Amino acid sequence: MAAPRPPPLGAPGGGPGGSGGAAPVAGVSMRMFHGEVFLGEMEVFPMKQGGEGGLPFPSNEIRVSHLSPPSERCPPLAILQTIAPFSVRCKLQSKLMPPLPSLHRLYLTCFNEFKSAVVVVGDEELHLVAMPTKSEKVPCFWCCSARSGLYASSVRMLNLRCLAIVFDLDETLIVANTMKSFEDRIEMLSRRMDVEDDPVRIAGMSAEIKRYIEDKELLKEFIDTDTVTDNGKIVGTQKEEVQPVSGGQERVLRPVIRLPDRNAILTRINPEIRDTSVFVKLRPAWEELRSYLTAKGRKRFEVYVCTMAERDYALEMWRLLDPEGNLISPQQLSERITCVKSGSKKSLQNVFRDRGCHPKMAMVIDDRLNVWDDKDQHRVHVVPAYIPYYAPQAEMANAVPVLCVARNVACNVRGGFFREFDENLLRKVFELFYENGLLDLPYAPDVGDYLVCEDTNFVPSNKDQAPIPEGMRGAEVEKRLNGQLYRGEQREGQQMSSSTRSPDDEGMSFRGTGAGRNVQPNGGALAIAPSVFVTVLQEIGRLCDSKVEFRSTVSNGKSMQFSVEVLFSNEKIGVGIGKTRDEAQVQAAEKALQNLESSYLSFVAPIAGVPNKDSRKSPGSGNGFLEDVTCSDVDISMHEPSGSTLKQDHSNNLDKLSSVMSLIREHCLEDQHLVFRDQVQNSSPARIEEYHFQVELAGQILGRGSGSDRDIAKLLAAEEALKTLKSTSDPQIKKYLRPVRCNG
Structure with missing residues (x-):
């Protein structure tokens, strides 16, 4: 007598949506092979009515070509739901009972090692995902489709907790000029001054011209002598080798002068032709953003470039930004840098044409939103255009520079994405059985869920003219360096002097950012927006190695008020209410x-290694950043606390709490799973406050603590949590812990 099998699709509990009243869907018998090895007969159930017409396997046979790469922590169904949501095409189960040993081995390998069996059909991969079943143990699979190659790249990124970040170049990260472009902009500004009668605007344009002339003279000196005079010192060129993008290219050495104090680089696109020299200004804080992307030797983001520049120019500009190839290796440059023709839309689908990443796992940093395809715009973090000649003080007007804000945004996006992935998607996928349907699949996170898109263009008033576009777009550089100049440029310049900005002109816009700023034309002062509180708070979190999260809700009442909570290291430390989300967030x-100033800095300081300071001191340093302090590695010895000693020395409690927190973090794979929840309870008629803390790891309670002092309660909870981590056998907790290493 044959053993019972799970109900087929459409049967009670087995249909696509788990509906029990649908008529059974007939299965189709197919032979299954791994290469040329016969595995057995499979019964295949389409997800929709229609029988064989709805099945993806050619020739009515299933040929597994290979197994997918193994995953350390992500089951294949979670990966497929992220990169190809609700793509289940059919379900398969063994027709023979007991199944052939080869089929049983394939099923167990896929199930235990988080692999899928891959069937290649044209440009598509069909992934057979081993599923648990509620009935008799029998090999059962879900068949999901994905674009060829996408799964392999995605499993690596998800295991490493890595997303993708796409950069624009011109006026986002750099501004580049040749001698001709300097001369054109000086001439245009001079014509504007001739017809201007406002002394304030004349003074602003005069200062702008002076900045252009200063850099033009440096570029002229570089062209003539291969040196520049910077602050009275003569700086010579360094020969920088250009790594070949493809095989067969000759070794190229470019003369380069780097002036870090000016955030400037002088280079020569063609080392043999001096007229191809370019003066490049790098946006301040690029080094800080770059170091975050590859901090501690692991990539937090895979880096791509998408620009409207010509390819040779884009390659050289990126080489200047990433000379050591830490963000994009020389072998990857050809597929990681995408050049889009002027007038065309940028799209993540085009950026990831090699299937290195799914658009849902990518964020963009660009100074314009409207150049991106509509379906990608919610994944774009818009920064204000970099305008070092028009308003050089714009970058330092707020406590945190633009690219530091972008870094904080990237950090929050990554934290939010993987929190949703771990706490929702992974948890629910682990609860699914073969008998579940499509509607039981959980929502997969999208980078766009954690970005607030802003595209606030600069609109000149009747009095203020738009700034002249700074630098050159890559196409313009290419034309100038190759001598392909248009005779109509002079006419275009004259027209520009009396017209306002067109919607497609990249060089004449200001953008809003999370840091918010009001730019006054002609180099005037910039007002610091209230939302500087947001960026300063994020910067404090970075320095203290603590996550800063903003969680918002909208009331259902007629008032439509927004409420935003601030979580610092997963503790609520602030609440705001406003008519808009931004108002509530600020x-x-x-x-x-x-x-933080009144109570929390004393706790986070010993953890982050931040020395004791006057908390009222301005957070800004000379370059607009909060001071970075490197933590030293110290051996920590643990002692059991007692009730009396806890109350004796407050600083000792903080030091001990810091030690326990460090040990807890050493046990956990990722801090983001760790949550401290606190609540003040009035435990007596005298209304004496008693603090209660609870430590959770991915929803599992590790320890509790209570006391009349906040730090005591937290320390007790942390120490109980540390004991739990050391002794636990709970698989739901152990999967978030680092493997135990044996010494000796």
Whole structure:
């Protein structure tokens, strides 16, 4: 007598949506092979009515070509739901009972090692995902489709907790000029001054011309002598080798002068032709953003470039930004840098034409939103255009520079994405059985869920003219360097002097960012927006190695008010309410900073290695950053606390809490799973406050603590959590812990 099998699709509990009243869907018998090895007869159930017409296998046979790469922590169904949502095409189960040993081995290998069996059909991969079943143990699979090659790249990124980041170049990260472009901009500004009668605007344009002339003279000196005079010192060129993008290319050495104090680089696109020299200004804080992307030797983001520049220019500009190839290796440059023709739309689908990443796992940093395809715009973090000649102080007007804000945004996006992935998607996927349907699949996170897109263009008033576009777009550089200049440029310049900006002109816009700023034309002062509280708070979190999260809700009432909570190291430290999300966020951040100043800095300082300072001191340093302090590695000895000693020395409690936190973090694979929850309870008629803390790891309670002092309660909870981590056998907790290493 044959053993019972799970109900087929359409049967009670087995249909695509798990509906029990649908008529059974007939299965189709197919032979299954791994290469040329016969595995057995499979019964295949389409996800929709229609029988064989709905099945993806050619010739009515299933040929597994290979197994997917193994995953350390992500089951194949979670990966496929992320890169190809609801792509289940059919379900398969063994027709023979007991199944052939070869089929049983394939099923167990896929199930235990987080692999899928891959059937290649044209440009598509069909992944057979081993599923548990509620009935008799029998090999059962779900068949999901994905674009060829996408799964292999995605499993690596998801295992490493890595996303993708796409950079624009011109006026996002750099501004480049040749001698001709300097001369054109000086001439245009001079014509504007001739017809201007406002002394304030004349003074602003005069200062702008002076900045152009200063850099033009440096570029002229570089062209003539291969040196520049910077602050009275003569700086000579360094020969920098250009790594070949493809095989067979000759070795190229370019003369380069780097002036880090000016955030400037002089280079020569063609080393043999001096007229191809270019003066490049790098956006401040690029080094800080770059170091975050590859901090501690592991990539947090895979880096791509998408620009409207010509290819040779784009390759050289990126080489200047990433000379050591830490962000994009020379072997990857050809597929990682995408050049889009002017007038065309940028798209993530085009950027990832090699299937190195799915658009849902990528964010973009660009100074323009409208150049991106509509379906990608919610994944773009828009930065204000870099305008070092028109408004050089714009970058330092706020406590945190533009690219530092971008770094904080990237950090929050990554944290939010993988929190959703771990706490929702992974948890629910582990609960699914073969008998479940499509509607039981959980929502997969999208980078766009954690970005707020802003595209605030600069619109000149009746009095203020738009700034002249700074630098050159890559196509313009290429034309100038190759001598392909248009005679109509002079006419275009005259027209520009009396017209306002067109919607497609990249060089004449200002953008809003999370840091918010009001730019005054002609180099005037910039007002610091209230949302500086947000960026300063994020910067404090980075320095203290603590996550800063903003969680918002909208009331259902007629008032439509927004409420935003600030979580610092997963503790709520501020709440704001406003008519808009931004208003509520700023209010919450301001309150959070006040709370940090009064009570929390004393706790985070010993953890982050931050020396004791006057918390009222301005957070900005000379370059607009909060001061970075490197933590030293110290051996920590643990002692059991007692109730009396806990109350004796507050600083000892903080030091001990810091030690316990460090040990807890050493046990955990990722800090983002760790949550501290606190609540003040009035435990007596005298209303004496008692603090209660609870430590959770991915929803599992590790320890609790209570006391009349906040730090005591937290320390007790942390120590109980550390004991739990050391002794636990709970598989739901152990999967978030680092493997135990044996010494000796």
